[in-house]
Amino acid sequence: MDENELPRVLQQLWGIEGRSRPGPKPAFHISDIARAAIKLADAGGLAAVSMSKVAAELGFTTMSLYRYVDAKDDLYVVMLEYAFAEPPVLDPALDWRGRITAWAEAFRDGLRRHPWILQIPIQDPPLSPNQLAWMESGLDAFDGTPLAPQDRLSAMLLVNIYVRGTAQLTANMLTEPDEVREADRLYTQRLTMLATPDRFPGIAATLEQPLDEGYAGDFDVAEFTFGLNTVLDGIHTRITRQTP
Amino acid sequence: MDENELPRVLQQLWGIEGRSRPGPKPAFHISDIARAAIKLADAGGLAAVSMSKVAAELGFTTMSLYRYVDAKDDLYVVMLEYAFAEPPVLDPALDWRGRITAWAEAFRDGLRRHPWILQIPIQDPPLSPNQLAWMESGLDAFDGTPLAPQDRLSAMLLVNIYVRGTAQLTANMLTEPDEVREADRLYTQRLTMLATPDRFPGIAATLEQPLDEGYAGDFDVAEFTFGLNTVLDGIHTRITRQTP
DNA sequence: GCACACTGTGTGCGCCATACACAGACCATA
DNA sequence: TATGGTCTGTGTATGGCGCACACAGTGTGC
Known part of the structure; x- marks a missing residue:
């Protein structure tokens, strides 16, 4: 060939x-x-x-x-x-943060609709039409920022990785919310048993604190955007550092 | 049972x-x-x-x-x-940034040594001894920061996700550097062919700029720490926001 | 010394991806 | 309009896989 x-x-x-x-x-x-x-x-x-x-x-x-x-x-x-079909159309009235957030949420929703996507072993970088369209859409979110093309790529990949990673943590194949709750309960129970405060003080501390949230617990919408904002804060400082 | x-x-x-x-x-x-x-x-x-x-x-x-x-x-x-064996021992003299960086690099090195780890379908959250030890080690990196246990967990997971994600992008199974270069060359060539500037201006822009770096190109050490620092900047702003 | 839980073994089932040979369908050309 | 060549979907076959199950031997606790 x-x-x-x-x-x-x-x-x-x-x-x-x-x-x-x-x-x-x-x-x-x-x-x-x-x-x-x-x-x-x-x-x-x-x-x-x-x-x-x-x-x-x-x-x-x-x-x-x-x-x-x-x-x-x-x-x-x-x-x-x-x-995945077509990427979202981003509102140009929003700032880059609003745009990339919308993009990330659309991506997350796609993964939630088709959780098996996360199980596909990635062999080659994307070259198919819709994949490229998503790439383009994500890059366009940074229009108007002083970021160089390469930096936009890095930033988009960062968000991409974040969404994939969090989706991986939460939606491990379980579609029924009840199953998720049950699995989470069992996990925290086992973790409590194994991660004793003497040997694993840090892990134990995370277990003491909250109501019902363990490690891969209900990584719900609020937590998603919270983590996403952390990533975006990082990109923000990179942007402001670019334009002193 | x-x-x-x-x-x-x-x-x-x-x-x-x-x-x-x-x-x-x-x-x-x-x-x-x-x-x-x-x-x-x-x-x-x-x-x-x-x-x-x-x-x-x-x-x-x-x-x-x-x-x-x-x-x-x-x-x-x-x-x-x-x-993965044992997690790295983190130098307590370093600040949190230095510690979590060392942790991330150790993690990355582990993935580089055993690229097949990325192919393992993750079904359940970690419960085995060394896995928990790595978790603990990552959490401990944030000792001395005002972050609450849950926030430390989020921060560690963020770094964890970042390392996994970038490793996924670069080390797609190819161990020989020559193969990587070749695959990268072929990819940029095809991308140049398909991502025409009229339909995919953003992608095309990233292609024009650089010497030889395409999308999943040589995501080498410098780029790794650069992206990692973006993530850490995000965590940093979260920390400073915590203590006004 | 004996019962029996637990070891490693052999056989076999159903499923998988896919190589290969083939019969028929269709279009470009004559 | 005839025909050659090419592309279609099909049947058959192969080698691998994970794993269920029945079994024979082993060694410990009673």
């Missing part, structure tokens, strides 16, 4: 069809694959997504999928692309 | 043996399993770790492992526990 050639999946996602050549017409489109796979993943997590199950969902045989997707990993790329 | 009972793996990791009861003595210890599994993972990534391969490495049969580990996921817990 010429190295200038994109992998087949990316070609399909970007709509670079090329030719209408001899041979039967494709019976479906990668978007169909995406829809079927996302449906399965939403229902049963990423583990519920297998080539055969996706194919069965579409009413085709397993091997037919390989006409659209070179390998399982490519299936993940397709799922990601369609699960 | 009584809910107060820890899962078998955690019992083993904490050395809660209980009894010397009838029956043959165990032929090996979970640390042996850990060593074998880590060896395989270091060599061939997490995908190279299977129950049968680990067993073969030890000279035992596959099923014998299940006497020590209830499921594959537990194997991951064991690997994590032994791969």
Whole structure:
């Protein structure tokens, strides 16, 4: 393969069809694959997504999928692309802080809608259309700031990492709020048992204090924005340092 | 199982043996399993770790492992526990910033030594001894600050997330520096092709500027500490806001 | 000295990703 | 309009995986 050639999946996602050549017409489109796979993943997590199950969902045989997707990993790329869809349109009236906050919340909401996204092993940096659109949207949030392009990239990545990381901590696959509460209760109980104040004073201190919040506890909206603001404060000082 | 009972793996990791009861003595210890599994993972990534391969490495049969580990996921817990080993001892002469920086760098070095750690799907919050020791160590870095225990936890998690996130971006499995450079070159080339300035001005701007640094490019030491300092600046403002 | 809990083993099941050969469908060209 | 070549979806097969289960031997506490 010429190295200038994109992998087949990316070609399909970007709509670079090329030719209408001899041979039967494709019976479906990668978007169909995406829809079927996302449906399965939403229902049963990423583990519920297998080539055969996706194919069965579409009413085709397993091997037919390989006409659209070179390998399982490519299936993940397709799922990601369609699960996130378009990035939010950011209100230009807001300042950078308001804009990147809206962006982060939209990102978080996407992850909350499709928790399996966090389970996808990231192999390559993003190149699909919607992924790039999200990147662009995040970068644009810093329009009007004195940050250089590279610094905007770093800042956006920082927020990106934060959202992913916190989502990872909270939404470990559990969709039912009751399950979350129960798991949290069990965790704090075990932690209390194991992290004795003599050996782990710091951990023990965090356990004494609050009402019901353990480590990966109810990392709810308030806590999300609180942590996010800490990150944004850091970016803020970088900005002000830039313009003395 | 009584809910107060820890899962078998955690019992083993904490050395809660209980009894010397009838029956043959165990032929090996979970640390042996850990060593074998880590060896395989270091060599061939997490995908190279299977129950049968680990067993073969030890000279035992596959099923014998299940006497020590209830499921594959537990194997991951064991690997994590032994791969990270003890947290760094933080110099109390340093201020919180120096301490948490040292902690973050130690964490980063651990991830760099064992990149497969990033591929482990996180199911449950940490409860194993060394994991808790790392938590404690990270919390202790904020000794002397006016931060409340819960805020220390948030701050530590923020740093934790940052290190994981950046490591995820850079060390995507590629151990050879040449491979990294090559992958980066290919990525920027493709990005340049796809992210045209008209549709993706922000992305294009980041591409024009620099010498050879693309998105997931050489996220080297300097860039690591730069981003980390942004995070720490955020924590700093939170601290100073606490004590007016 | 004996019962039995606990050890490691062997076999087997169902699922997975995917390589490969193939029959038919369709379009470009003649 | 005929036909060649190419692309489609399909069937079959392979090697790996996690793990359930039945089993035989071992050694400790009674």
